[in-house]
Amino acid sequence: MRHHPFDDQPVDWRAKGFWQPGPPVPDAEFVAAGHHLFDGAVTWPVLVARRDAIAHNVAMMADFCARHGLLFAPHGKTAMSPSLFAAQLAAGAWAITVATANQLLACRALGVDRVLLANQLLDPVPLRWLAGELDRGFEALIFVDSVAGVEVIGAALGDHPGHASVPVLVELGHAGGRTGCRSVEQLVAVAEAAVADPRVRLAGVTAYEGGLPDVGAVAAYLDLTRSAVTELAERGLLADEVIVSAGGSAWFDVVAERLGGDWLPGHRLRVVLRSGASVVHDHGFYADRTPFRRLPGAGALEPALEPALELWAQVTSTPEPGLAIVGMGKRDAPYDEGLPVPLRVRRVGGAVGGADGVRVTRLNDHHTYLDLASNVEIGPGDLVCFGISHPCTAFDKWRSIPVVDDTHTIVDILHTYL
CATH class of the missing domain: 2.40.37.20 (D-serine dehydratase-like domain)
Structure with missing residues (x-):
């Protein structure tokens, strides 16, 4: 560490x-x-x-992502600890994910070069700060799940100096979920709004499957996410490089199975996993739900x-x-x-x-x-x-x-x- x-x-x-x-x-x-x-x-x-358990967990998740061709952006809200960020980035993590504008600001202060904000950012003041940091070389992507979320970005940056456009991932949700468009049609509308706004750049699609009850529901939801990405590509809304992101700490094996691989012809696909609790794991909620219990050969890997x-x-x-x-x-x-x-x-x-x-x-x-x-x-x-x-x-x-x-x-x- x-x-x-x-x-x-x-x-x-x-x-x-x-x-x-x-x-x-x-x-x-x-x-x-x-x-x-x-x-x-x-x-x-x-x-x-x-110490040794943390080092083991960091190495295990880095290895899992490498073997499945995934980029890793662990959710930093788990600990918001700079030493844990440093350990994960040193092991190959592509970015750190956060949940709030304050956590985004903290990551910038801590020297993290690339951050995913896994929520809509609707406050004009942080949006204008973010645009300035993007102009200075910072890399950040934020989630949007509504046309209103796109419009807030455009309005906040309409007369703001600088040239940065804010990269966004349009989020597909599911019934009863906490965020995300509730249908592919809604997702297409949000993506079209993002493409039409000069201060917004559509970078891809994101999903969160952690609240679903079982493997079948997760698989169906991720299959729908994949179909939604294909729909956006067929409509000409996606750039050459496309980011698709998902992954809590309970179903990342299904994410690898359903979203891994090169399945978007004509585009450079980058699949980003966001599992965060894995860095320290636990003796309860995640111990019962860890994908390493389901993976082939799990018995030989225990304790993964x-x-x-x-x-x-x-x-x-x-x-x-x-x-x-x-x-x-x-x-x-x-x-x-x-x-x-x-x-x-x-x-x-x-x-x-x-x-x-x-x-x-x-x-x-x-x-x-x-x-x-x-x-x-x-x-x-x-x-x-x-x-x-x-x-x-x-x-x-x-x-x-x-x-x-x-x-x-x-x-x-x-x-x-x-």
């Missing part, structure tokens, strides 16, 4: 999970001290990232992606038989796609064992309720290591995250933004 200059932040009282009551310490100095996770340099709860995040918290009370209270809660752990998963218990004396018979039942703001089997004994001061479900909302809660090696020595610090 590559350290990024923007990760050079001081460690002090503002760094949640770190214990630094004295003056600020540069993070490089903190890391150089070789602190162990259990030597008092951190306090509880603390979210940590496993490795959960990289661990949340350590301390037992603060055992008020009645079968119940332990842990000092972490909704302010610390994601809970929107499943509760934390107990993995290990570290006793006060340092002995480490499994967490069989330990189950999370609910979370308050700063408390987690553990249901204990009759043969499980856990006491105040013991530490519990939890896996998490849905990494995006784990990173939201932590601005500074110690990175540990297999001995739990702190070897780096990730910082997250926005």
Whole structure:
């Protein structure tokens, strides 16, 4: 994993999970001290990232894309961490995907050269900023799914200096989906509007299949996306080079199967995968849904992606038989796609064992309720290591995250933004 200059932040009282009551310490100095996770340099709860698991996941996704002829633009909203961006770009990622104008601005500040904004951008002020950055060599594509979205771009840049036209990907959605044209006919209308506006450049088509329930529904939707691209080509609306993008973290195998290959005669086709949660994976939502469970030879590949995040918290009370209270809660752990998963218990004396018979039942703001089997004994001061479900909302809660090696020595610090 590559350290990024923007990760050079001081460690002090503002760094949640770190214990630094004295003056600020540069993070490089903190890391150089070789602190162990259990030597008092951190306090509880603390979210940590496993260095080797991150490196493994970055390499696995780079290899998957290379083998299937896909470009990779991982969704950076998962972590908004410059060091993780740097690691993915160094492994061959073509771009970074983001969700908001602020995240687009952050990527530009962090030195990312090419960004996909996976939403319509309807605010004239960021649009004018983007046009200026495009004139200075920045590469960015934004999504549109309505004629109104195209018209906003044209209106914002109508009298704006410079010559840049904003590249757009027209999005095809599906019934009940969060964005996207609901029919090929609507998509054609939006594409025609983009081609007609001199401050807009139609770069291709995009889709998002992550909300669909099963392989069959995903395959049918991606087949429709492919047909829509062909329809635009036949109407003469596409340039020589065409970008087609799709891919959450649950169905990227189907994306490779249905959209991979050279299937658009007369055009240079570039298929871009956007899976983002794969960089750290998890013990819940994505562990159950990872395409590596479905791919041929998956048994030989296991574990194809490795959960990289661990949340350590301390037992603060055992008020009645079968119940332990842990000092972490909704302010610390994601809970929107499943509760934390107990993995290990570290006793006060340092002995480490499994967490069989330990189950999370609910979370308050700063408390987690553990249901204990009759043969499980856990006491105040013991530490519990939890896996998490849905990494995006784990990173939201932590601005500074110690990175540990297999001995739990702190070897780096990730910082997250926005």
